[in-house]
Amino acid sequence: MTKQIIINTDIEKSTINKNIYGHFAEHLGRCIYEGFWVGEDSPIPNTNGIRNDVVEALKNINIPLLRWPGGCFADEYHWKDGIGPREGRKRMVNTHWGGVVENNHFGTHEFMMLCDMLGAEPYINGNVGSGTVLEMQEWIEYLTFEGESPMSNLRKENGREEPWKVKYFGVGNENWGCGGNMRPQYYSDLYRQFQTYVRNYGDNKLYKIAGGANVDDYNWTEVLMRESAPLMDGLSLHYYTIPGDFWEGKGSATDPSESEWFITMQKALHMDELITKHSTIMDKYDPDKRIGMIIDEWGTWFDVEPGTNPGFLYQQNTIRDALVAGLHFHIFHEHSDRVHMTNIAQTINVLQSVLLTEGEKMILTPTYHVFEMFKVHQDAQFLSVSADVQSYKMDEKELPQVSVSVSKAANGEVNISLCNIDTKNDAPLSLQLRGLTEGEPKVTGRVLTADKTNSHNTFDQPENVSPKELKNINVSEGGLSVTLPPMSVSVITLSN
Numbered sequence: 001m002t003k004q005i006i007i008n009t010d011i012e013k014s015t016i017n018k019n020i021y022g023h024f025a026e027h028l029g030r031c032i033y034e035g036f037w038v039g040e041d042s043p044i045p046n047t048n049g050i051r052n053d054v055v056e057a058l059k060n061i062n063i064p065l066l067r068w069p070g071g072c073f074a075d076e077y078h079w080k081d082g083i084g085p086r087e088g089r090k091r092m093v094n095t096h097w098g099g100v101v102e103n104n105h106f107g108t109h110e111f112m113m114l115c116d117m118l119g120a121e122p123y124i125n126g127n128v129g130s131g132t133v134l135e136m137q138e139w140i141e142y143l144t145f146e147g148e149s150p151m152s153n154l155r156k157e158n159g160r161e162e163p164w165k166v167k168y169f170g171v172g173n174e175n176w177g178c179g180g181n182m183r184p185q186y187y188s189d190l191y192r193q194f195q196t197y198v199r200n201y202g203d204n205k206l207y208k209i210a211g212g213a214n215v216d217d218y219n220w221t222e223v224l225m226r227e228s229a230p231l232m233d234g235l236s237l238h239y240y241t242i243p244g245d246f247w248e249g250k251g252s253a254t255d256p257s258e259s260e261w262f263i264t265m266q267k268a269l270h271m272d273e274l275i276t277k278h279s280t281i282m283d284k285y286d287p288d289k290r291i292g293m294i295i296d297e298w299g300t301w302f303d304v305e306p307g308t309n310p311g312f313l314y315q316q317n318t319i320r321d322a323l324v325a326g327l328h329f330h331i332f333h334e335h336s337d338r339v340h341m342t343n344i345a346q347t348i349n350v351l352q353s354v355l356l357t358e359g360e361k362m363i364l365t366p367t368y369h370v371f372e373m374f375k376v377h378q379d380a381q382f383l384s385v386s387a388d389v390q391s392y393k394m395d396e397k398e399l400p401q402v403s404v405s406v407s408k409a410a411n412g413e414v415n416i417s418l419c420n421i422d423t424k425n426d427a428p429l430s431l432q433l434r435g436l437t438e439g440e441p442k443v444t445g446r447v448l449t450a451d452k453t454n455s456h457n458t459f460d461q462p463e464n465v466s467p468k469e470l471k472n473i474n475v476s477e478g479g480l481s482v483t484l485p486p487m488s489v490s491v492i493t494l495s496n
């Protein structure tokens with residue numbers, strides 16, 4: 001049955017911060033090494049050690065910012081190990097991620113160069129769990145101080161005369177777990193202490209992000225907001241979509257049963273409840289919404305690909321991941337008055353990646369295509385929509401079959417993104433367009449879909465799941481009608 005969606009093109013609710021489309025790269029598995037960094041002597045085409053294909057692909061999705069060096073790795077990372085001549089850098093054990101040797105060849109200078117090449121803002125995560133206040137203070141000084149000082153002089157000795165601009169700085173990561181197993185009161189006090197020395201030098205103004213809650217730990221948010229809100233600009237939240245059990249078996253990335261598909265969608269949609277409840281607490285202490293909710297780790301987490309190092313968290317990426325990404329972005333748009341940044345975990349070769357590499361080959365995943373199709377929402381105005389949609393049912397449970405989100409870009413273009421999460425049924429829709437003033441618009445559409453729940457791209461078939469033209473859009477007075485295929489993510493663009 002055709003369902004109706006009303007789009008109020010004249011009611012703008014909030015700005016969708018482009019940083020909602022942010023990324024995360026940790027020293028984990030093959031994300032940094034092989035993914036971004038191959039070294040200057042590699043036969044893989046690179047610029048100063050960084051893969052050219054990766055840079056080009058990420059620029060194509062307007063990557064706004066990149067979080068580094070972790071994750072759990074951040075609270076074991078000592079930044080001075082990663083500066084100076086590479087051959088002299090300390091080799092350490094990456095205890096969290098496979099116990100492999102970390103040679104520190106990718107450090108501060110390499111990361112800042114990468115951000116420069118991508119045109120992305122750096123988001124650096126400092127070490128609270130095993131670091132010192134002095135170490136964090138000196139990192140900021142090394143990065144951003146222009147004048148004469150020990151750290152600024154050291155930076156110059158290492159070949160960088162000018163300070164860098166750094167805005168986003170995280171004071172610890174998951175300090176309730178791998179970042180020190182702390183209680184919220186204790187971390188809150190440490191946050192207050194550490195952030196004191198995260199200083200603004202010259203005109204470099206830092207945006208300080210406090211380590212936030214795990215999933216539904218609302219007490220953590222309550223304590224942090226009550227005790228430290230005036231001293232932070234952002235508070236993080238981590239939530240992964242895991243269809244199974246974290247310890248007993250998360251489920252296969254490429255072989256979901258119908259019920260695992262349903263549970264994955266249900267768990268992805270749970271993000272809405274989490275943001276709503278954490279926001280309610282934040283509103284109590286920050287009614288003007290000055291402090292950003294920073295969801296700096298999100299995405300699917302499945303069992304690793306058979307035969308790969310369990311500590312490397314390498315998983316394939318299917319049409320199911322594309323729908324999870326689409327649903328998340330719609331939820332983030334809905335909460336864009338509070339959600340100022342999010343970072344998918346992780347950019348390359350780890351968890352819900354946008355790129356996978358194998359030697360000199362690189363493929364774009366279905367999730368990549370969602371980032372590419374949705375880039376039109378970056379910094380656009382989020383529009384009011386009311387939707388009446390069918391249910392997607394399984395046993396006694398049901399979910400909305402279709403999710404929709406609409407924004408208006410600075411050039412007046414209206415972009416409607418739509419996800420049909422049903423594995424079998426089409427979604428016939430009538431879209432009513434209220435408030436258009438310029439007459440009948442030009443309408444175009446693209447769709448990402450597949451015929452199997454496990455469809456994905458491989459190094460032999462890299463285009464298996466890729467966007468196509470959405471053909472069946474019928475324009476009528478005041479609106480349009482369209483039928484979304486099962487398991488699809490679409491974007492319809494209205495322009496003049």
Ligand code: AHR
Binds near residue numbers: 072
């Ligand atoms: O993204 C993988 C890990 O998940 C991160 O290192 C950690 O912060 C989280 O638990």
